[in-house]
Amino acid sequence: MSKPILLSIVESRGHPDFTDLYEQLGFEHQWVTSMRKALSFVKKTAPDYVVAEFFYGYGNNYAGVNISNLDVFLYSLEKYAPQARVIALVSKAERQHAERLNEIIAYHGIAQYPVRESDMRTLLTS
Secondary structure, eight states: OOOOOOEEEEESSSSSHHHHHHHHHHOOOEEEESHHHHHHHHHHHHOOOEEOOOOOOOTTTTTTSSBBTTTHHHHHHHHHHOOOOOEEOOOOGGHHHHHHHHHSOOOOOOSSSSSHHHHHHHHHHH
């Protein structure tokens, strides 16, 4: 039996490295450094979990249509890996915006910075 796949989308230095935890919990840990690479990955391989940073789209960054950097990815995930559970990493200042997106496309969980290993363990084992 193959290991469940956990995809980390690392777009900033603030993304915590829980590789040891993921491996301890029995995941095959894959990571990419951009949404474009994440989209390419999920078209080929359906992850069981996705851990991604949430960045609110201030100004015109997302053409006023999307809330954040995750919108397009989450809609694509519905098509290519609908069973995937998404954990969004978010700053305290942007939590309200992450909750807004969560009302449109449900996450498995939201972890607020600073994310502790125990927080991530709870999200991955619940």
